[in-house]
Amino acid sequence: MADMSVADPDVSRERDVDDRALDEVVRFTSDLIRIDTTNRGGGDCRERPAAEYAAALLAEAGLEPTLLERTEGRTNVVARLEGTDPSADALLVHGHLDVVPAQAEDWSVHPFSGEVRDGVVWGRGAVDMKNMDAMILAVVRQWARSGVRPRRDLVIAFTADEEASAEDGSGFLADRHKGLFEGCTEGISESGAFTFHDGSGRELYPVAAGERGTGWLKLTARGRAGHGSKVNRANAVTRLAAAVARIGAHEWPVRLTPTVRAALTELAALYGVGADLDAAGGVDRLLAQLGPAASLVEATVRNSANPTMLDAGYKVNVIPGEAAAQVDGRFLAGTEDEFRATLDELTGPDVDWEFVHREVALQAPLDSPTYARMRAAVEEFAPGGHVVPYCMSGGTDAKQFSRLGITGYGFAPLKLPPGFDYQALFHGVDERVPVEALHFGVRVLDRFLRTA
Numbered sequence: 001m002a003d004m005s006v007a008d009p010d011v012s013r014e015r016d017v018d019d020r021a022l023d024e025v026v027r028f029t030s031d032l033i034r035i036d037t038t039n040r041g042g043g044d045c046r047e048r049p050a051a052e053y054a055a056a057l058l059a060e061a062g063l064e065p066t067l068l069e070r071t072e073g074r075t076n077v078v079a080r081l082e083g084t085d086p087s088a089d090a091l092l093v094h095g096h097l098d099v100v101p102a103q104a105e106d107w108s109v110h111p112f113s114g115e116v117r118d119g120v121v122w123g124r125g126a127v128d129m130k131n132m133d134a135m136i137l138a139v140v141r142q143w144a145r146s147g148v149r150p151r152r153d154l155v156i157a158f159t160a161d162e163e164a165s166a167e168d169g170s171g172f173l174a175d176r177h178k179g180l181f182e183g184c185t186e187g188i189s190e191s192g193a194f195t196f197h198d199g200s201g202r203e204l205y206p207v208a209a210g211e212r213g214t215g216w217l218k219l220t221a222r223g224r225a226g227h228g229s230k231v232n233r234a235n236a237v238t239r240l241a242a243a244v245a246r247i248g249a250h251e252w253p254v255r256l257t258p259t260v261r262a263a264l265t266e267l268a269a270l271y272g273v274g275a276d277l278d279a280a281g282g283v284d285r286l287l288a289q290l291g292p293a294a295s296l297v298e299a300t301v302r303n304s305a306n307p308t309m310l311d312a313g314y315k316v317n318v319i320p321g322e323a324a325a326q327v328d329g330r331f332l333a334g335t336e337d338e339f340r341a342t343l344d345e346l347t348g349p350d351v352d353w354e355f356v357h358r359e360v361a362l363q364a365p366l367d368s369p370t371y372a373r374m375r376a377a378v379e380e381f382a383p384g385g386h387v388v389p390y391c392m393s394g395g396t397d398a399k400q401f402s403r404l405g406i407t408g409y410g411f412a413p414l415k416l417p418p419g420f421d422y423q424a425l426f427h428g429v430d431e432r433v434p435v436e437a438l439h440f441g442v443r444v445l446d447r448f449l450r451t452a
Contacts, residue, residue, distance in 0.1 A: 016450075017443050021142040025438045026121060028057070028134035030114035032097075033123035039098035039163040043071065047160040050097040051075035054158045057137045061144035063156070068177060074168035077158040078180045081140065083150045090153035091370075091452055092187030092406055094397055095133040096162030096169065099125040100427045108430050119435045126433040128426050129190040132412040133158060135441045139449060142442075150449055155184055162397050165357055170400035184406050186370050191392055191426075192410030193378050193444065195385070195437075197418045198293045202270070203385040205378045206296050208410025209371065210259035210391035211398065213336060213361030215329035217305070217343065219243060221351045225321035232319050237312045240323040243351040244307045247327060250346055252302040254283045257333050259391045262366055263297050266388050295423070299393035303339050305329040305346075326356070330393060333361040359399040364407045370452060374411050377448035381440060382415055411448070415440035 032050055039045040048069075055065040055077045065079040075097075083090075102111035102124040109115050109122040116122075125131075136156060143149070157180075161169035173180070192208040221243065223236035256264070261277060264286060268275035273289045276282040283301050287294040305327050312323030331339040347353050365371065366389050375387040398408025414437040416422055425431045 017142060017446050018145070020145070021138045021442055022439050024141060025134045025138040025442045026116065026435050028137050029121050029126065029131050029433065029438060030116060030123075032130040032133060033114035033121070033125050034112055036112045037098045038101050038124070039161065040101055041164045043074075043168070045098050045161065045164070046073040047097040048073045048075040051077045051158060051160070054097070054133065054137060058140065058156065061141045063140065066180070068173065070168045070172040070176070074160040076160050076169055076173055078173065078177070079156045080180070081150065081154040081156065083152045083154065085151045088152040089185040090155055090181075090183035091449075092155045092157060092181060092184045092401060093136055093449070094157040094159060094170070094187060094189045094401070095129050095136060096159045096190075096397060097130075097133065098160055098163045098169075099128065099130070100163050102429075102431075106429045111431070116435065120432045121435065121438070122430070122432045124431055126425070126431045127414075127422060128431070129412065131414070131433050131438060131441070132190055135412070135438065135445050138442050139446045142446065148450065150452065152452055153183060154449065155181055159397055166397060166400050170397035174400045174403045178404060181401070181404050181406065184404065186368075187398060187401055187406045187408045188374075188411040189396055189398055189408065190410060190412045191396065192390075193374065193387075193413035194422045195382070195414065195416040196293070196296060196422070197416075198291060200291070203382060204293060204296070205382060205385045205387045205413075206263075206390040207371065207374050207378070207387055208392050209364040209366055209389045210257055210333065211362040211395050211408075212300060212303075212330040212332055212391065212393055214357060214359040214395045214399070215331055215339060215355055216357040217327040217329050217353050218356045219325040219327060219347060219351050219353045221323045223319075223321060223350070226319045228317035228319055235319055236321060236323040237319070239350040240310075240312065240325055243347045244310070244325050246346045246348075247305050247343075248307050250305065250342070252304060252342075254301050255303065255332050255335050255338075256283070256301065257363055257391060259363060259366065259389050260297055260300050260332075263388055263390050267293055267297070270386055270388075296388070296390050300332065300391040303329070303331045303335055303342075305343065331361055332391075333363040336361070359395055360402060362398055362402055362408060364409055371409065373451050374409065374448055377444045377451070378413060380447060381444050413441045413444035414438070
């Protein structure tokens with residue numbers, strides 16, 4: 001097989017990916033969408049049909065995929081593609097197979113139709129993240145046809161349960177099947193290298209180099225049960241409501257991680273505005289000058305805690321002895337102790353809180369050769385674009401894989417037209433992806449993985 005660890009400048013970048021790969025990425029995206037892998041939480045999901053579909057395509061490309069389950073039907077796929085340099089660290093390339101629920105009556109096109117209409121593939125998972133799964137499959141199969149091998153070993157993983165706890169997916173793989181990821185030091189997955197149009201003609205391509213930590217909380221207030229007509233100074237509902245109101249109204253202070261600081265610095269330079277990020281109010285003043293581009297970073301300059309669920313009482317004239325709430329908390333790298341202390345203060349003496357799900361915050365270096373190669377691959381196919389670092393406000397399977405010492409980046413390239421609100425389609429209605437965006441993604445992913 002040919003060693004393509006270094007791109008040949010005399011070879012047309014367009015010819016690196018053949019028409020069959022461009023056709024396959026669309027077909028694979030559509031096919032995967034039609035396989036309903038809705039994850040409703042609590043174990044209510046079955047990824048196995050999608051896992052078998054992906055495994056069969058990998059096997060046709062000469063790989064030897066392994067199917068792994070912690071729970072029946074919650075299937076993961078792992079395969080290794082050997083590189084040409086056995087001394088090089090391996091790279092993990094991963095995507096999840098499950099999707100969040102969708103109400104068909106709210107959609108313009110049935111969410112599990114995978115319909116291709118007017119140059120767009122429609123359906124749940126079109127951007128989160130069966131599109132990236134399809135890109136990975138298309139690239140691997142293209143390489144098998146043309147005899148390409150990367151420099152580094154690639155470990156390809158399609159996971160279950162990312163949209164819930166990941167206990168049946170990446171968590172299970174990281175805890176129980178570490179040997180499959182031997183040699184992996186870095187990984188790439190969802191939510192990065194997509195086109196962000198800033199409204200003034202600029203195209204930004206944010207590449208993720210960090211994630212806020214996940215802290216899903218349960219609050220429990222206890223009091224004195226009694227008749228609803230009586231005065232009750234120990235009302236559990238009142239105590240809970242006060243704590244929830246304090247949490248919802250809290251103004252979290254600015255805390256800049258290296259990734260977010262770099263993002264703000266690069267954006268300030270790109271827009272030609274001054275920025276003293278360490279001055280009081282300096283970050284908020286800069287965000288106000290960045291226009292739409294501020295949305296790339298404004299959710300990650302602070303920790304957050306949003307009340308989302310309430311559970312109290314069973315009859316209108318009965319004061320319950322206990323009331324509960326759930327809160328979606330997120331914390332930046334290096335701030336978890338502060339996050340915990342703040343929750344202790346906000347909940348007060350009458351309300352207890354605990355983590356019902358907790359995962360670490362992540363931080364990836366921006367001066368790594370891998371980040372430089374991701375930037376170069378995007379800029380090769382989007383020469384007018386500006387690659388900028390950013391931190392994800394939410395989380396991905398990279399959290400679980402970090403237990404194995406794998407540094408994660410968000411890199412699922414898509415070139416999107418103006419007016420296409422990519423971020424709003426995550427878990428949104430009428431999720432869809434343009435065919436041309438998938439073609440761009442295959443080309444960029446192919447170029448990056450050849451040179452990584």
